[in-house]
Every structure is written in structure tokens, then in C-alpha cells.
Amino acid sequence: MTYNSTKEFAQSLDQADELARFRESFTIPKHVDGTESIYLCGNSLGVQPKKAVEYVADELNDWAQLGVKGHFDKTFPWTRYHEFLTDSMAEVVGAKPHEVVVMNTLTPNLHFMMVSFYKPSGKRRKIVMEADAFPSDTYAVDSQIKWHGGNPAEDIILWQPRPGSSTLMMEDLETIFKNHGDEIALVMIASINYYTGQFFDLKKITELGHSHGAMVGFDCAHGAGNVDLKLHDSGADFAVWCTYKYMNSGPGSIAGCFVHERHADNDQINRFAGWWGHNKEERFLMKPKFDPIYGAEGWQQSNAPILSMAPIRASMELFMEAGFDNLLAKSKQLTNYLEYLIHNIEGDRIKIITPKDPKDRGCQLSLAVKDADKSLFETISDKGVIADWREPDVIRVAPVPLYNSYMDCWNFVQILAAAL
Known part of the structure; x- marks a missing residue:
């Protein structure tokens, strides 16, 4: 695909994305101003599937109502969970x-x-x-x-x-x-x-x-x-x-x-x-x-620790509904697009150290910051980006195909460029 760096192009990619609807199945953490954060930290902790709350509540309720019988006498018995x-x-x-x-x-x-x-x-x-x-x-x-x-x-x-x-x-x-x-x-x-x-x-x-x-x-x-x-x-x-x-x-x-x-x-x-x-x-x-x-x-x-397994059941249902091959295809395009935007930032303070060939990476891009002292990371964090800092000089970002959008990538790069 031939990319361009306009906001309208990012919006058009989201409009054409058949997996975009899955974002609504997750709760995206909010920034201090009440808007959704630009969450690019799924390589460290994924966001919460909304059904996880329901599924954990189901197990708590079964524990309350069934006690030990919940190991056997229910739709998802604990002995087989x-x-x-x-x-x-x-x-x-x-x-x-x-x-x-x-x-x-x-x-x-x-x-x-x-x-x-x-x-x-x-x-x-x-x-x-x-x-x-x-x-x-x-x-x-x-x-x-x-x-x-x-x-x-x-x-x-x-x-x-x-x-x-x-x-x-x-x-x-x-x-x-x-x-x-x-x-x-x-x-x-x-x-x-x-x-x-x-x-x-x-x-x-x-x-x-x-x-x-x-x-x-x-x-x-x-x-x-x-x-x-x-x-x-x-x-x-x-x-x-x-x-x-x-x-x-x-x-x-x-x-x-x-x-x-x-x-x-x-x-x-x-x-x-x-x-x-x-x-x-x-x-x-x-x-x-x-x-x-x-x-x-x-x-x-x-x-099994049932209360830990209930959220993963909620998430894996979404994986199966979306289709893992479809998620891999979107991941490749989403990451390629983010890489393109980052390469278009002026200056030499940011270097992507993740391999360029898509077969040699997943959705994580590691950005080495020249003369890093973590201040750049703190600046973008203050602007609503949730990413990941690793010593001595790397900001890790991961556009996850299940819930991240092309506009997430575009907005992140605008914030990063301005901070630079």
C-alpha cells in the first residue's frame, strides 16, 4: 500500500477496516481530560475486554450460589475451565x-x-x-x-x-x-x-x-x-x-x-x-x-485459578470471532503505517531499532531516542499517550490490531513530532 501522512488518509483506513468494530469490545483507559488515551502499550498490558467484567462476575455469582458444587454443576464447571x-x-x-x-x-x-x-x-x-x-x-x-x-x-x-x-x-x-x-x-x-x-x-x-x-x-x-x-x-x-x-x-x-x-x-x-x-x-x-x-x-x-481464567475466555472469544489470520494481516498493515509516519518526522532524534522486514517483527516498534533522559517519554505521556519506556533509551509502542486504530497511530505521531 502507498501511504500518505494526512489525517484524512488515516480516517479512510479506519473506515475501510473490517476489524475496527472490535475496538468497542474493549475499555480504553481515559486521559485526564476525559478523552480516550492513545493506548499503544499492549506489548506490556492489554486493555480490558468489556465481557471480562461479566465473566468474572458470573464466576463470583456461581461461587456465592453454588459453593463447592461449582466445580461440576454449571455451564463452565471449574474442574474443566x-x-x-x-x-x-x-x-x-x-x-x-x-x-x-x-x-x-x-x-x-x-x-x-x-x-x-x-x-x-x-x-x-x-x-x-x-x-x-x-x-x-x-x-x-x-x-x-x-x-x-x-x-x-x-x-x-x-x-x-x-x-x-x-x-x-x-x-x-x-x-x-x-x-x-x-x-x-x-x-x-x-x-x-x-x-x-x-x-x-x-x-x-x-x-x-x-x-x-x-x-x-x-x-x-x-x-x-x-x-x-x-x-x-x-x-x-x-x-x-x-x-x-x-x-x-x-x-x-x-x-x-x-x-x-x-x-x-x-x-x-x-x-x-x-x-x-x-x-x-x-x-x-x-x-x-x-x-x-x-x-x-x-x-x-x-x-485452575478461575477468576484469572474468566477474562482470558472473554478475550479469546474475540480472537476467534475476528480470526487470527485477519488480525495478523491488519497488524502488519497497521505497523507498516506507523513506521511510515515515524520515518516522516523531521530530525534524527528517533531511530526505529526493530527490524524493517515485517516477517522479522510483530506489531511492536522500539524507538531509540538520541540523547535520551526520559523527558520526551514524559512529555508524550502528559499528552495522553500510554506507551512504554525501557532503559536506557527506548520507547516501545505497539499498535494492537484488536483495538488500535490508524487514527491512534496518526495522533501519536503528531504528539511525538510536536514534543520533538
Whole structure:
């Protein structure tokens, strides 16, 4: 598409957008003047689906009216509540339903997966990560290595950008494996780097890791609901993600987990077991020997947090109604349009460090601010923009296709240009 930077053009794109109606299904936070904020922070916390209020209220009411009987005697019984999210979640992350389970929160899921898939032995004990991984991933990997008696300073190999670049090159990861392939036990990389917004080729990374005998897992916190992950086709051994970003489940809410089907009934895999992962037919027979459910559900520990799951059910219904392929198509166009507008800002204080090729990114654009001291971010925030600042010098913005408009992008760039 050929873009132009007029307000009328942005309005025409919104008028032609068949997904524009979904914005009305969300509550957009208000600015101090009572108008809707320009909310471009879905990469950090998605906005609230209006039906989330209704669905949480339903569960509170059932709790009040039914008590313990709500586990069984209702339309969405609590013992099966996570199952009502499985099919839609599997579709969004590109997996088979038995490869996906909604459970726990993100970093606990990462730990549970590393219990099963990080198996250091002999000289094969190193973990490969991207150099600027999200801190929680780094803390988790550090602690797992220490738990196994290793030294993080020696047992972590960092995939680093080249001098003068922000993004990572596949050739450099190949070099790491060429030099250390027989020492690497696990590849643990984000699907999308939280800082730069770079979307990695999960299939190529997995094939590379497996060809050298390593297990491969991904933190998809910034990818799930944002890009076409194709987790099953990637061949990854496992993946984890949160749902409060692009899937709009609410602050600190429930997370998701993928385990490839080749591990679905492998009884040789260690795991931290709990009764919700036990054979459903015998769960309430209280048998002492653990019999895991086939697939990802077998990694569950405890019964589901229903009040956290209700909002994600509301959001996933909207994903299915809109169609994930349609959302991906709008995301690409919306992000391309925002990129075009930003490039038309005069001066050199803003540089987009997110890859230019749409196949190498989702809807997040990371804007490096020259001579940054956060004042620019504070200025645009005062004008009604809700974005995200990451030290030392990046403003992250994410035009989310479910609820953001082309006018959101246009208004943001007018505010940013004026502030500059």
C-alpha cells in the first residue's frame, strides 16, 4: 500500500477496516481530560475486554450460589475451565490442542519446563540465551544452572548483536553451535526480543539446536497473540508465555505452556508433578502413584485459578470471532503505517531499532531516542499517550490490531513530532 501522512488518509483506513468494530469490545483507559488515551502499550498490558467484567462476575455469582458444587454443576464447571481455553489458545500459538495448557504464570512455567528439558550431563551443560533477554528469564536460567551445581558465568552462552547493531544474526548463532555444539544442553530464547521487537525464526533455531543434540525452548511472552508462532511446526520442545499482554487477560494473570507432542507420553521425562496433571478419570480416587495426562496437561500442578481464567475466555472469544489470520494481516498493515509516519518526522532524534522486514517483527516498534533522559517519554505521556519506556533509551509502542486504530497511530505521531 502507498501511504500518505494526512489525517484524512488515516480516517479512510479506519473506515475501510473490517476489524475496527472490535475496538468497542474493549475499555480504553481515559486521559485526564476525559478523552480516550492513545493506548499503544499492549506489548506490556492489554486493555480490558468489556465481557471480562461479566465473566468474572458470573464466576463470583456461581461461587456465592453454588459453593463447592461449582466445580461440576454449571455451564463452565471449574474442574474443566482450562479446557474451554485450549482450542482457541492452540490456534493462536500454532499448536495441536493436546500440546497446549493454560496454567500458572510465566516464570513458574519456565522453571517447570527447565526441570523437564534442561538435563546437564558431563560437558553438555551450557544454555544459550540472547544477550539482552528479559531479566526474569536470566534469573530463572541462572538459578536452574546453580541448582544443578553449575556456574552461570561459565554455563551461559550469550547470542549477541554485532557492534553497532541492535538485532541478532542467525549466522552468529550458527557460529556459537559450531564452536560449542557438544557443550550445549538447552537453547532458551525469546520468540520476540522484548527490547528490540525482533521476531526470531523459531524453526531454524530449533533445527540448529536439535542438530547438535540440544533441547530447544522459547519464551513467547511477546509473541503469543502477536505473531504467527507455529509452535508445532517449529519443532520446539517447549514454549511458555503470559496472556496479559496481547491476549488481554489482566495484570499478572494466567499463562500458557506448550509441550511438543513427541514428549506427550514420555515417562522418562522428569517433572514436578501435581494432582491436576494426573489422569482425569482417576483424579478423585486419590491414588498415590502419579499417572500423567497425555500431553501438556500432564504438567499441571494445581486446580485452575478461575477468576484469572474468566477474562482470558472473554478475550479469546474475540480472537476467534475476528480470526487470527485477519488480525495478523491488519497488524502488519497497521505497523507498516506507523513506521511510515515515524520515518516522516523531521530530525534524527528517533531511530526505529526493530527490524524493517515485517516477517522479522510483530506489531511492536522500539524507538531509540538520541540523547535520551526520559523527558520526551514524559512529555508524550502528559499528552495522553500510554506507551512504554525501557532503559536506557527506548520507547516501545505497539499498535494492537484488536483495538488500535490508524487514527491512534496518526495522533501519536503528531504528539511525538510536536514534543520533538
